[in-house]
Amino acid sequence: MWALARLEPFRSIASLCYPPHCVICAVPVAPESYLCDTCREKAPRIRAPFCATCSEPFSGAITDLFSCANCTHRSLHFEAAVAAYRSRGIVRRLVHEFKYGHQQHLRHPIAEWLGETLGDPRLRGRHFDAIVPVPLHPARERERGFNQAALLAELLSKRTGVPLQNALLRVRYTTTQTAYDRQERMENLKDAFCLRKNADVRDSRMLLVDDVLTTGSTLSECARVLKDGGALSIHAATVARA
Numbered sequence: 001m002w003a004l005a006r007l008e009p010f011r012s013i014a015s016l017c018y019p020p021h022c023v024i025c026a027v028p029v030a031p032e033s034y035l036c037d038t039c040r041e042k043a044p045r046i047r048a049p050f051c052a053t054c055s056e057p058f059s060g061a062i063t064d065l066f067s068c069a070n071c072t073h074r075s076l077h078f079e080a081a082v083a084a085y086r087s088r089g090i091v092r093r094l095v096h097e098f099k100y101g102h103q104q105h106l107r108h109p110i111a112e113w114l115g116e117t118l119g120d121p122r123l124r125g126r127h128f129d130a131i132v133p134v135p136l137h138p139a140r141e142r143e144r145g146f147n148q149a150a151l152l153a154e155l156l157s158k159r160t161g162v163p164l165q166n167a168l169l170r171v172r173y174t175t176t177q178t179a180y181d182r183q184e185r186m187e188n189l190k191d192a193f194c195l196r197k198n199a200d201v202r203d204s205r206m207l208l209v210d211d212v213l214t215t216g217s218t219l220s221e222c223a224r225v226l227k228d229g230g231a232l233s234i235h236a237a238t239v240a241r242a
Contacts, residue, residue: 023106024090034109043113044086046241052122054216055083055241076216077223078208078234082123083241084116087212091240095211099148107148110239111155114209117237118160126235129204130165131157134222135193137170152239153209162207167199167229168222185217193222195229202230207237214242 022029022036029036046055049062053071085091091113098106117123133153141147150166157164172192195201208222213236223234 039090042089043091044088046083046086054081070215076220077227078219078236080122081213081216081219081236081238082117082120083213083238085113085240087240087242095239102145104146107151107155111152114152114156114237114239115159123235127205128162128207131162131207131209132165132167134210134218135168135170137173139173149210156209167196167201168193168225169196185215189217189221193225195225201226204231205233206231207235210238212240212242213238
């Protein structure tokens with residue numbers, strides 16, 4: 001704490017010399033802000049109607065709760081996966097620069113988007129015993145230098161006070177999921193995850209966190225492992241829906 005206190009004057013000086021600016025358009029913004037109001041409004045929100053299970057949005061006049069074709073004919077192990085935004089435009093750009101451009105400071109505005117999922121009726125008011133990030137394989141984490149889901153989960157934990165639990169381990173290196181369809185993704189992920197040694201998830205209600213949801217296969221496999229370990233329920237929150 002003493003060391004942090006000594007840094008405060010230098011942070012104040014730095015803020016005067018290098019005032020904060022929008023990470024998209026570079027216009028000045030308020031301290032602790034990363035996006036200006038104009039750019040923030042450009043982020044494509046997911047609005048009803050959308051699938052109650054995976055948040056896939058649909059056009060039309062659907063007013064009742066429904067599950068999409070992606071979810072109806074498969075066994076998913078999470079109760080619901082919630083995303084507040086589409087992976088389009090500035091959302092996709094920031095997530096891509098965060099993950100692949102080593103721009104770790106972007107975790108802050110991205111975590112704000114993630115935090116908006118907590119206002120969704122599927123998550124609002126629920127008690128969670130732990131927030132669990134989707135793990136990367138150790139080889140991929142060494143290559144990237146960090147696990148993006150873990151950094152986002154850490155910020156969400158600090159915001160909510162819900163403990164962070166790194167309960168999962170990725171034990172099998174899998175090729176990228178982007179080129180696979182739903183069935184191929186499921187096969188690619190078979191036995192890719194396990195519980196960490198001494199991780200106790202029994203009788204727990206858990207919030208699983210990742211950056212982007214595509215088909216839900218990764219989240220479902222992680223949820224299966226947690227439930228096999230004794231977890232009571234698994235909900236998921238992601239920054240964006242592909």
